[in-house]
Amino acid sequence: MADRTLRGAGLGSQSFEDERGIEFAARQQVGYRCPAQHEFEITMSVEAEIPATWECPRCGAEGLSISGIKPEEKAEKPARTHWDMLLERRSEKELEDILKERLDLLRGGEIGPAHLHKANRKRRTAKA
Template sequence: MGEAERGESAPRQRVIFFCAHEHRFEVAFAAEAVVPESWDCPRCGLPASMDQENPPPPPKIEPYKTHLAYVKERRSDQEASDILDEALKSLRDRRKRGEIIF
């Protein structure tokens, strides 16, 4: 298919981005489009910028946290002990009333 069948291409601007792993890639934007300051590298996924000398640093990766780790961040040991005592009291009361059979 040629341009006669599809129509003429819109005017474009090509912008070169650089990532921290020294990858260089080109992205085409419409001529009137606002070019973003950063773009994800298609090879490694790191953020890239138009400044070859100072590419953006890789994002800091937080280690995986378990549910218990998040709970420990929110609750003190005393609060956890109080909540456990309350839950055990409630469970024992329900067993006495026959609501729980095990």
């Protein structure tokens, strides 16, 4: 008999409890406006910390609080370039010395692309 009384009722999807005697938490409505000028309200607890932004339910853009709460400014670090990282390891004088040494090796044909060395060899043999 108990099986017949629950037949057709989606178990877990519907509560048969009565709401009498239940005290709900204090709530507040918080308004937001997105860049597409959609205005919407979100119900939150009075005790909740109100966020400055909320995703718009219509377009998905980030809506700003109408009540004037400003988002926190994030401190952005300046981008570290390859040159900045290089200067952390070596001084400019050391880098100039290394550059001069490498250019001398390149001009002497000891390093660099093979097609440049062939031309240098021909010039050296023609001068000699």
